[in-house]
Amino acid sequence: MIRQWVSRFMVGRYGMDQLNTAIMVVYLILYVVFLFTRLAVLDLIVLALLLVTLFRMLSRNLDRRRAENARFLQLVRPICRRFKSCRARMQDRDHRYFKCPNCGQQMRVPRGKGRITVHCRACGATFEEKS
Ligand SMILES: [Zn+2]
Numbered sequence: 001m002i003r004q005w006v007s008r009f010m011v012g013r014y015g016m017d018q019l020n021t022a023i024m025v026v027y028l029i030l031y032v033v034f035l036f037t038r039l040a041v042l043d044l045i046v047l048a049l050l051l052v053t054l055f056r057m058l059s060r061n062l063d064r065r066r067a068e069n070a071r072f073l074q075l076v077r078p079i080c081r082r083f084k085s086c087r088a089r090m091q092d093r094d095h096r097y098f099k100c101p102n103c104g105q106q107m108r109v110p111r112g113k114g115r116i117t118v119h120c121r122a123c124g125a126t127f128e129e130k131s
Contacts, residue, residue, distance in 0.1 A: 013058050014065040019072040021051050096131050 034042040095108040102125035113131040
């Protein structure tokens with residue numbers, strides 16, 4: 001009954017997207033910080049975030065909300081990619097990662113081969129690196 005009512009209520013409305021999820025995550029974090037600090041400013045910010053999420057969920061202006069979400073995704077994509085490559089590097093125990101001292105290009109060598117001569121493919125520099 002309630003579910004039916006909710007689904008009828010949500011017809012033509014925007015609902016959740018990645019941006020709303022991100023706002024909710026920030027909301028939860030700030031809310032916890034607020035519980036510990038009791039800062040009045042945080043109370044206001046948390047309320048504002050909640051209202052923004054509700055507004056976006058219930059909005060009928062779908063094009064506008066989609067555009068906002070697309071802009072948000074474009075903004076966080078480089079951060080996500082960086083985070084992913086960082087994690088992959090931490091899980092990779094077979095290689096040692098470093099930057100070319102000449103051009104800063106990211107490189108990797110197999111671990112445990114002692115001191116080796118590395119040739120940078122980006123700038124052509126040759127240098128010694130321990131692996
Ligand atoms: Zn280089």
